[in-house]
Amino acid sequence: MTAATEPSTVDGASTGPGVRISDLTVAYRTPAGELPAVSGINLELAPGSITGLVGESGSGKSTMALAMLNAVQQPGRITGGVIEIDGLGDVLSLSPKQIRAARGGSIGYVFQAAQNSLNPLKTVGKQLLDLGRSHGVEDKRALVRQAKELLSRMGLSGERVLDSYQHELSGGMRQRVGIMLALVLNAHVLVLDEPTTALDMISQANILSIIKDVHAEHGLTTLVVTHDIGVVAEVADRVAVMYGGRLVEQGPTVDVLRAPSHPYTRGLITAIPRLTGDPDVAQPLPGRPPTLGTIPRQGCVFRERCAVYAAGAREDCETVDPPAYDIGAERLVACHVVEEER
Ligand SMILES: Nc1ncnc2c1ncn2[C@@H]1O[C@H](COP(=O)(O)OP(=O)(O)O)[C@@H](O)[C@H]1O
Numbered sequence: 226m227t228a229a230t231e232p233s234t235v236d237g238a239s240t241g242p243g244v245r246i247s248d249l250t251v252a253y254r255t256p257a258g259e260l261p262a263v264s265g266i267n268l269e270l271a272p273g274s275i276t277g278l279v280g281e282s283g284s285g286k287s288t289m290a291l292a293m294l295n296a297v298q299q300p301g302r303i304t305g306g307v308i309e310i311d312g313l314g315d316v317l318s319l320s321p322k323q324i325r326a327a328r329g330g331s332i333g334y335v336f337q338a339a340q341n342s343l344n345p346l347k348t349v350g351k352q353l354l355d356l357g358r359s360h361g362v363e364d365k366r367a368l369v370r371q372a373k374e375l376l377s378r379m380g381l382s383g384e385r386v387l388d389s390y391q392h393e394l395s396g397g398m399r400q401r402v403g404i405m406l407a408l409v410l411n412a413h414v415l416v417l418d419e420p421t422t423a424l425d426m427i428s429q430a431n432i433l434s435i436i437k438d439v440h441a442e443h444g445l446t447t448l449v450v451t452h453d454i455g456v457v458a459e460v461a462d463r464v465a466v467m468y469g470g471r472l473v474e475q476g477p478t479v480d481v482l483r484a485p486s487h488p489y490t491r492g493l494i495t496a497i498p499r500l501t502g503d504p505d506v507a508q509p510l511p512g513r514p515p516t517l518g519t520i521p522r523q524g525c526v527f528r529e530r531c532a533v534y535a536a537g538a539r540e541d542c543e544t545v546d547p548p549a550y551d552i553g554a555e556r557l558v559a560c561h562v563v564e565e566e567r
Pocket residue numbers: 253254255262280281282283284285286287288289299300301515516517
């Protein structure tokens with residue numbers, strides 16, 4: 226097996242490692258020059274927690290998830306930052322060999338559109354063996370045993386699934402196969418990008434409860450990336466809200482959902498009937514998220530859609546990029562107005 230991150234032990238139960246992302250910036254080369262898709266992100270994943278990273282499409286979530294595996298592809302480039310995982314060190318300064326071992330080894334990941342990322346020409350079992358080989362696993366029987374056990378915990382017949390091709394599996398089954406492949410090499414950090422998108426409501430609920438179970442049983446530190454704040458409400462202990470490549474708010478999920486602080490978070494919650502509790506109150510957030518070329522270079526990236534800014538323009542919203550203000554109770558909010566009115 227690969228050199229896996231050793232989980233710390235609390236009362237005999239294992240807890241995933243802590244993850245600290247500091248000042249992470251990722252840019253894409255575009256015809257208009259190199260533009261940041263992720264800017265100065267600071268985020269800590271507490272050992273053993275599930276963090277939900279939420280924001281509309283284009284906010285930079287997948288780019289950030291890829292950066293956690295140092296897997297950003299051209300024309301993208303990580304231009305700065307540190308991603309420190311307990312027991313592994315700074316992901317961004319590992320050697321190519323070490324990072325290949327870490328990906329799918331100590332850091333399990335299921336990328337966006339994982340439902341379609343299996344090789345259509347190989348059975349799941351064959352792909353499992355390929356994964357084992359690429360990570361230098363010698364005991365194939367143990368690998369298959371572990372895969373079957375994971376699949377059976379997720380309510381699937383391991384035997385049958387390992388003999389299947391992608392087209393023989395439903396979307397929900399493929400998503401579970403993705404989770405199995407992410408965890409079979411004993412990962413302690415799990416990154417799931419849009420794990421429920423493209424699934425029907427029942428499969429969504431199913432996958433979310435499976436994620437919670439597997440997270441707890443395996444003692445993981447988990448990041449769930451989603452555009453759906455309802456998914457965050459279901460699974461995450463903590464939430465980080467992303468807009469225009471910035472983290473605009475973070476804190477314990479219960480508190481942030483009960484009393485969102487950033488105008489963007491308020492807008493996201495108001496858009497979801499099942500969170501407002503009253504379908505008549507639900508209101509979509511007006512406007513659209515920016516693209517790389519239209520993210521304001523100066524001041525608050527959200528101001529063009531901000532109800533508070535619209536109600537009375539303030540100069541610092543236009544000129545000063547709001548830092549993550551500490552508003553107590555483990556909450557951070559990047560909004561000048563919220564900070565001033567406190
Ligand atoms: N390969 C790429 N080349 C250029 N721009 C990209 C590329 N991939 C993503 N982007 C841009 O980076 C921004 C963030 O994208 P992404 O991380 O996929 O956001 P999300 O996952 O939140 O939808 C978007 O504006 C997107 O258009």
